Amino acid sequence: MRIILYVFLFVVFALAQQKTPxxxxxxxxxxxKxxxxxxGHVKVTRGNGVLTADKVIVFLDENKKAKYIVAEGNVHYVEGIRRAxxxxxxYDLQKEIVKLIGNARVEEGQNFVEGDQIVYYKKEDRAVAEGKGRKVRTFYIEKEGR
Structure with a gap:
């Protein structure tokens, strides 16, 4: 039990590259190593963001800090009105690139984009959606006054 608690605390500190627990x-x-x-029923909570999946793998660098995260099976993310x-x-933490693969969908309120793959480049604040074998779909409602 003590080793499980140690590993859990280690994970929390390794993932917390920002100060948000x-x-x-x-x-x-x-x-x-x-x-x-x-x-099994994985739930990751950070601030008001919640990620759920069947499996989450956190790859560590030589300093035991998180460098790459993979979530598999029924992946859902919710943060306020944003959902994916x-x-x-x-998620490549070093390059700050997030990939949603297979039946990918990102929503903000009623607006959405969906495709087979959506890649978000955080540093560049740029996203690319691909429809491999099907069309990419988007839906956007303009706000009043714009």
Missing amino acids: ILVESDQLTYE DKLIYT KADKAE
């Missing part, structure tokens, strides 16, 4: 809940946690694997979902999500 992170709570991770799952049915099981497996720690390996260079990764943490959360499986996909079959799989990948």
Whole structure:
């Protein structure tokens, strides 16, 4: 039990590159040399953002800090009126690139974009949606006065 608590605390500090604390809940946690694997009803809460998935893998660098995160199976993210979902999500913390893969959809209020893959480049504040074998769909309602 003591080792599980240590690993959990380690994960929280490793993921918290900002000062906002992170709570991770799952049915099981497996720690390996260079990764943490959360499986079963995974819920990651940071501030008012909540990520849920069947499985979340956190890859660690040589200093045991999170460098890459993969969420698989029924991936959902909610933060205020923003919502995202996909079959799989990948987040490269060093490059600050978020990929939503497979049945990807991002919503803000009634507005949405969906495709087979959506990639968000945080540093550039730029996104690319792709429809591999189908069309990319967007829906946008202009606000009054614009």
